[in-house]
Amino acid sequence: MEELIQNLKHEIIESLNLEDMTPDQIESDTPLFVEGLGLDSIDALELIVLLEKKYGLKIDTAEEGKKVLYSVRTMAENIIRHRNQ
Amino acid sequence: MKIYIKGTGIVSPQETFLAGDFPDEVIEYREARYLKCIEPPYREFIDPMTVRRMSRIVRMGVCAAKKCMQDARISMPDAIITGTGLGCIEDTEKFLSSMIRNEERLLNPTPFIQSTHNTISSAIALAIKCHNYNSTYVHRGFSFDNALQDGILFLHENPGSNILVGGLDEITDHSYMITSRMGLWKRQSVNNLSLLEYDDRGSLPGEGVAFFTLGTVNNNNAYARIRATDIQYKPENPESVCLKLSRFLADPGADETGPDLLLLGLNGDPHSDSIYYHLHNKLFKDRHIVYYKHLCGEYDTSVSFALWLAAMIIKRQKVPDVIKLKPFETGEIKNILIYNHVRGINHSFLLITRC
Amino acid sequence: MSESRVFITGTGIISAVGNNADEVFQALKTETSGIGRISLLETVHCDDLPAGEIKLSNRQLREIAGLPSGIPCSRTGLLGLIAARQALRQAKIDDMDACRTGLISGTTAGGMDRSEVFYRSFMDDHRRGRLRDVVTHDCGESTERIADGLSVRDYVATISTACSSSANSILYGSRLLKSGILDRVIVGGTEALTLFTLNGFNSLLILDRNVCRPFDRDRNGLNLGEGAAFLVLESERIALTVPERILCEVTGYGNACDAYHQTASSPEGHGAWLSMKKALETAKLQPDDIDYINAHGTGTQNNDLSEGIAIERLFESGIPLCSSTKSYTGHTLGAAGATEAVICVLTLANQIVFPNLNFNNRMEELHFSPVTTCRRDMRLNHVMSNSFGFGGNNTTIILSGYSHEDLH
Numbered sequence: 055m056e057e058l059i060q061n062l063k064h065e066i067i068e069s070l071n072l073e074d075m076t077p078d079q080i081e082s083d084t085p086l087f088v089e090g091l092g093l094d095s096i097d098a099l100e101l102i103v104l105l106e107k108k109y110g111l112k113i114d115t116a117e118e119g120k121k122v123l124y125s126v127r128t129m130a131e132n133i134i135r136h137r138n139q
Numbered sequence: 140m141k142i143y144i145k146g147t148g149i150v151s152p153q154e155t156f157l158a159g160d161f162p163d164e165v166i167e168y169r170e171a172r173y174l175k176c177i178e179p180p181y182r183e184f185i186d187p188m189t190v191r192r193m194s195r196i197v198r199m200g201v202c203a204a205k206k207c208m209q210d211a212r213i214s215m216p217d218a219i220i221t222g223t224g225l226g227c228i229e230d231t232e233k234f235l236s237s238m239i240r241n242e243e244r245l246l247n248p249t250p251f252i253q254s255t256h257n258t259i260s261s262a263i264a265l266a267i268k269c270h271n272y273n274s275t276y277v278h279r280g281f282s283f284d285n286a287l288q289d290g291i292l293f294l295h296e297n298p299g300s301n302i303l304v305g306g307l308d309e310i311t312d313h314s315y316m317i318t319s320r321m322g323l324w325k326r327q328s329v330n331n332l333s334l335l336e337y338d339d340r341g342s343l344p345g346e347g348v349a350f351f352t353l354g355t356v357n358n359n360n361a362y363a364r365i366r367a368t369d370i371q372y373k374p375e376n377p378e379s380v381c382l383k384l385s386r387f388l389a390d391p392g393a394d395e396t397g398p399d400l401l402l403l404g405l406n407g408d409p410h411s412d413s414i415y416y417h418l419h420n421k422l423f424k425d426r427h428i429v430y431y432k433h434l435c436g437e438y439d440t441s442v443s444f445a446l447w448l449a450a451m452i453i454k455r456q457k458v459p460d461v462i463k464l465k466p467f468e469t470g471e472i473k474n475i476l477i478y479n480h481v482r483g484i485n486h487s488f489l490l491i492t493r494c
Numbered sequence: 495m496s497e498s499r500v501f502i503t504g505t506g507i508i509s510a511v512g513n514n515a516d517e518v519f520q521a522l523k524t525e526t527s528g529i530g531r532i533s534l535l536e537t538v539h540c541d542d543l544p545a546g547e548i549k550l551s552n553r554q555l556r557e558i559a560g561l562p563s564g565i566p567c568s569r570t571g572l573l574g575l576i577a578a579r580q581a582l583r584q585a586k587i588d589d590m591d592a593c594r595t596g597l598i599s600g601t602t603a604g605g606m607d608r609s610e611v612f613y614r615s616f617m618d619d620h621r622r623g624r625l626r627d628v629v630t631h632d633c634g635e636s637t638e639r640i641a642d643g644l645s646v647r648d649y650v651a652t653i654s655t656a657c658s659s660s661a662n663s664i665l666y667g668s669r670l671l672k673s674g675i676l677d678r679v680i681v682g683g684t685e686a687l688t689l690f691t692l693n694g695f696n697s698l699l700i701l702d703r704n705v706c707r708p709f710d711r712d713r714n715g716l717n718l719g720e721g722a723a724f725l726v727l728e729s730e731r732i733a734l735t736v737p738e739r740i741l742c743e744v745t746g747y748g749n750a751c752d753a754y755h756q757t758a759s760s761p762e763g764h765g766a767w768l769s770m771k772k773a774l775e776t777a778k779l780q781p782d783d784i785d786y787i788n789a790h791g792t793g794t795q796n797n798d799l800s801e802g803i804a805i806e807r808l809f810e811s812g813i814p815l816c817s818s819t820k821s822y823t824g825h826t827l828g829a830a831g832a833t834e835a836v837i838c839v840l841t842l843a844n845q846i847v848f849p850n851l852n853f854n855n856r857m858e859e860l861h862f863s864p865v866t867t868c869r870r871d872m873r874l875n876h877v878m879s880n881s882f883g884f885g886g887n888n889t890t891i892i893l894s895g896y897s898h899e900d901l902h
Binding site for chain 1: 697698699755756757758795
């Protein structure tokens with residue numbers, strides 16, 4: 055889990071071009087959107103592509119997206135759940 | 140009504156951005172295939188969360204627009220109008236190739252969003268929260284002229300306002316390769332400062348961003364006035380260009396002795412350049428010629444770079460030697476005529492006057 | 495000197511619901527949508543993403559447009575040429591040199607329909623790809639193809655402000671007439687369905703996998719469409735030489751920027767409210783004067799809510815009849831503003847309000863519903879058309895009926 059979280063942080067930085075940021079600056083539990091990291095709806099779409107491409111995790115609805123992409127930890131949890139299915 | 144150029148912001152293959160003036164030394168590109176812009180310090184102008192998604196042309200555009208507003212000491216323009224021949228081609232290519240490679244599945248949306256031609260004008264509006272008039276013109280060699288015409292019309296409709304008008308185009312490896320195959324450029328690399336000395340067909344491609352703050356009230360700091368602007372589409376022959384130009388110059392008032400200087404779009408292609416010489420011989424034999432495309436290269440909105448150059452010359456009352464076709468001494472420069480054409484199809488005329 | 499009025503003397507349209515104004519009128523009247531399975535564009539999404547596709551091949555379009563086969567032309571150019579020719583015919587214009595005439599076209603992707611064919615070969619080997627497929631790439635090319643087809647010489651311009659492109663053509667053309675720079679101008683827009691736009695909108699997850707349901711509580715995105723529409727605008731002086739041709743008048747226009755987000759509209763619809771308000775101001779009309787709104791109404795969650803809120807804010811309790819005709823044509827992007835302006839001309843000419851298809855339930859956040867059945871025998875004087883684009887480029891046009899008795 056922790057390894058996956060670290061990997062995800064790297065991938066988020068890379069795919070969203072967060073050039074000034076290091077993985078340590080992203081807290082595993084803080085919300086990624088609006089108040090937390092300040093990401094927006096376009097970033098959410100980018101992360102949806104990332105999750106499906108890299109981890110085979112498909113997000114079909116906006117509601118589901120909100121839950122899965124809430125924080126790095128929720129992303130990791132959903133990936134693990136998907137793997138175990 | 141008088142239209143003043145009150146501020147400029149220029150990104151080009153020359154050191155024009157930070158100096159905000161004609162550079163002391165021009166950059167010589169000894170073996171150039173194409174000229175690329177010297178990129179401005181983005182982070183001083185755009186916040187990091189915004190800049191991360193922007194492609195090169197959008198970054199350059201937003202920086203130049205902000206610099207231009209600083210120069211004119213305005214913070215909120217009453218209109219933002221841009222012109223671009225090809226728009227955001229870097230992101231267009233990015234989305235196209237990923238769409239084809241991924242067989243239309245799982246595509247990143249960002250390059251698509253940034254591929255639309257209005258990306259720059261809306262990014263400027265977004266950066267400064269400007270809810271005012273906003274438009275983008277995308278007509279080949281007329282893109283900047285259309286934008287300028289709209290801007291001047293806007294100023295007539297809204298006297299006292301200040302607006303932002305910009306022309307911009309970018310070059311990419313792919314766009315260079317494609318347009319090379321179309322035969323637009325010289326086949327070998329060239330020295331930009333000797334652009335007019337090659338005999339073979341084709342020009343030297345380039346790119347650039349030029350923004351202007353225009354207003355109807357002079358703040359005593361204005362560069363110059365835009366006296367008149369017009370376009371001509373697919374003229375039948377050089378004679379019809381002469382005719383159009385004579386009428387163009389007569390329109391703003393025949394009280395003057397005509398332009399003191401001709402700023403022409405000579406681009407090193409003998410075929411394309413012949414019309415400039417024809418016009419000079421026929422209408423302005425005793426006037427001096429200056430040119431600019433050896434500094435910025437050929438691109439759809441290069442006439443915006445020419446407008447900046449003309450404004451600079453008038454403000455400083457100085458003509459840099461490097462743009463003179465033949466050496467000459469300058470007296471007072473009251474009027475400059477800019478004439479440019481793109482591929483013989485889109486012809487632009489601008490008359491710039493001392494304030 | 496008073497400003498000239500701006501009259502519409504001709505319209506032309508080609509869209510998924512018809513290849514000319516008469517066919518479009520029939521489809522609208524009989525509530526027949528043009529949205530369905532994609533059969534001409536070669537895409538992996540043909541079975542899952544419906545669209546408003548014009549069921550004519552490029553070869554057929556070329557024949558209708560009267561363009562010889564040797565001349566490279568994008569589908570965008572062909573559609574535009576067909577619609578613009580119709581507009582000229584209706585306005586009975588045959589002499590282009592009779593007065594200063596311009597052409598202003600709006601498009602978002604230009605000749606992308608050919609570029610994507612070119613790029614497929616070019617990508618892996620830069621020596622490959624037929625140049626004739628890429629010479630039509632830029633937006634201005636389609637405009638020049640149309641200008642040359644019509645012999646327009648005096649002024650040409652191309653506008654690209656995403657989905658409001660051709661609404662801005664109408665706006666800019668009207669201003670050029672009012673200021674006396676031109677006497678007559680053909681304004682509109684053209685857009686072919688392309689893989690680029692289809693996949694672009696799909697990557698934003700805003701395409702409905704079923705037919706779109708503008709303003710419905712359960713709406714789930716938009717359907718793309720393709721088409722072209724042009725209108726002939728004439729100054730008072732020129733239009734009144736043969737006044738019988740006058741169809742209606744462009745009385746108002748407004749352009750504003752939402753400046754909220756690159757793709758999303760602001761929750762309070764500030765830009766939409768501003769563009770509608772500015773249009774009322776140029777028309778010197780009050781909200782009460784508007785009899786019908788042809789909404790932008792794409793069918794996305796975001797647009798319809800934002801637009802609906804802006805309409806409520808501006809019109810308060812007196813909300814006019816309203817519908818989105820994108821449920822017929824699909825969203826034709828750069829051509830949408832002109833397409834809907836032509837529909838508004840039909841609305842005024844026939845005094846019929848065309849309904850919003852596929853509407854079942856009102857949105858919880860709004861207090862009004864769109865018109866869901868054809869309303870005939872109306873007394874409509876002023877109609878409003880909204881076009882809102884990415885980047886917050888919002889434009890509103892107001893058209894007003896013209897009574898020929900006014901002349902006497």
